[in-house]
Amino acid sequence: MESEYQDHLSPKLKAGIKNYLIDIDGTITDDVPNEEPERMLTCEPYPDALETINRWYDQGHIICFFTSRTEDLKQITIDWLDKHGFKYHSVLCGKPRGGNYHWIDNHIVKATRYHGKFTDLVEKQDTIEVFKD
Numbered sequence: 168m169e170s171e172y173q174d175h176l177s178p179k180l181k182a183g184i185k186n187y188l189i190d191i192d193g194t195i196t197d198d199v200p201n202e203e204p205e206r207m208l209t210c211e212p213y214p215d216a217l218e219t220i221n222r223w224y225d226q227g228h229i230i231c232f233f234t235s236r237t238e239d240l241k242q243i244t245i246d247w248l249d250k251h252g253f254k255y256h257s258v259l260c261g262k263p264r265g266g267n268y269h270w271i272d273n274h275i276v277k278a279t280r281y282h283g284k285f286t287d288l289v290e291k292q293d294t295i296e297v298f299k300d
Contacts, residue, residue: 177274180229181227184227184228184229185223185228185229186228186229186231187220187223187228187229187230187231188231188232188233188259189220189230189231189232189233190232190233190234190235190262190281191232191234191236191244192234192235192236193281194216194281195212195213195216195217195220195232195253195285196210196211196212196213196216197210197211201235201236201237201240201264204240204243207236207240207243207244207247208243208246208247210247211251212251212253213285215284215285215286216285217251217252217253218285219285219286219287220253220254220255220285221252221253221254224254224255224256225254229256230253230254230255230256230257231255231256231257231258231259232244232248232253232255232257232258232259233259233262234258234259234260234262235260235261235262235263235264236260237260237261238260238261240260241258241260244258244260245258269296
């Protein structure tokens with residue numbers, strides 16, 4: 168029965184390729200709330216974020232900006248990303264606001280909290296929550 172559905176599974180990325188879902192406000196530029204869209208046009212990107220993200224893109228990784236900005240702000244967001252030279256594959260709006268995210272998925276999910284500087288990623292062991300067996 169399982170082999171009947173093999174052709175209908177979600178695709179998998181090639182080994183070593185990552186799907187980066189990257190927040191915008193407070194991560195690649197100043198934290199601008201949806202209620203102040205005029206600031207979205209004038210804020211500047213964090214230089215280390217631009218450099219790192221574009222390098223990841225050039226290395227073949229998938230870059231998706233996943234933001235709490237609403238759909239009506241999507242074109243402003245795309246225009247800003249393009250104006251500043253970000254390389255990316257997609258922009259998803261409507262991420263829930265407020266933080267404290269807990270992502271549940273059938274694929275492996277790795278999370279990296281932004282602390283003020285984009286640098287190369289390093290491996291680190293930490294405690295995580297998992298479903299009880």
